Amino acid sequence: MAASLFSGSRRAVLVHAKKMWEAGLVVASAGNVSARIPGSGLIAITPASIPYEVMTEDQIAIVDLESGELREPGPRPSSELPTHRALYAARPDIGAVIHTHAPHVSVLAVLRQPLPPVLDEMIVYFGGTIEVARYAFTGTDQLARNAAEALGDRAGVILANHGNVCVGPDLPRAFQIALTMEATARVYVAALGIGSPVALPDDSLLSGRALYERRRI
Numbered sequence: 001m002a003a004s005l006f007s008g009s010r011r012a013v014l015v016h017a018k019k020m021w022e023a024g025l026v027v028a029s030a031g032n033v034s035a036r037i038p039g040s041g042l043i044a045i046t047p048a049s050i051p052y053e054v055m056t057e058d059q060i061a062i063v064d065l066e067s068g069e070l071r072e073p074g075p076r077p078s079s080e081l082p083t084h085r086a087l088y089a090a091r092p093d094i095g096a097v098i099h100t101h102a103p104h105v106s107v108l109a110v111l112r113q114p115l116p117p118v119l120d121e122m123i124v125y126f127g128g129t130i131e132v133a134r135y136a137f138t139g140t141d142q143l144a145r146n147a148a149e150a151l152g153d154r155a156g157v158i159l160a161n162h163g164n165v166c167v168g169p170d171l172p173r174a175f176q177i178a179l180t181m182e183a184t185a186r187v188y189v190a191a192l193g194i195g196s197p198v199a200l201p202d203d204s205l206l207s208g209r210a211l212y213e214r215r216r217i
Helices: 003-022 081-090 103-111 120-126 141-151 171-192 202-215
Strands: 032-037 042-045 061-064 096-100 156-159 163-168
Touching: 003 032, 003 042, 003 061, 003 096, 003 171, 032 081, 042 081, 081 096, 081 141, 081 163, 096 171, 103 156, 103 163, 103 171, 120 171, 120 202, 141 156, 141 163, 156 171, 163 171
Parallel strands: none
Antiparallel strands: 032 042, 032 096, 042 061, 096 163, 156 163
């Protein structure tokens, strides 16, 4: 596959990485973004330790999903590559992965507290409760396994003492999921400071879950 064919995927990953940074979901070079390159067995993923404000399209790494090796010379990929690879392997429906350190989600991460379905959009966008993956150190294969296990068939997972991972069939949807998770976490954390948030009733959970199943394909 010619290098020129990667430019669209590289550009899309860069655009959404910068959007993530501009939205305040990460600072400096924290977090990472990737997307499948259709029909190739490859992904485009943000590089390690390059701040988003200076990141360029040609610095987006092209990686073989099976081997984890760089397809082309360039900056090394994000240290969280193992988690991206594990999620793509576990879920063929995933076309994009966004890992953030969003502030209110990170509050739940350090509390190791799930984000229950307290708003209607949580079921429609996430598919249910956002669980907390068991703790493992950043960038490790164990963290990758824990994240894939806790994600299940939903659209997001909280990483204990770390942040979150959001997935979608494409980058725009994964980014929408990331924004929505932080917004709902903000509401939930504020509600915890006042009282005990009330989860949605069972009939709403069933209706919302049906909508989620239709949306995620």
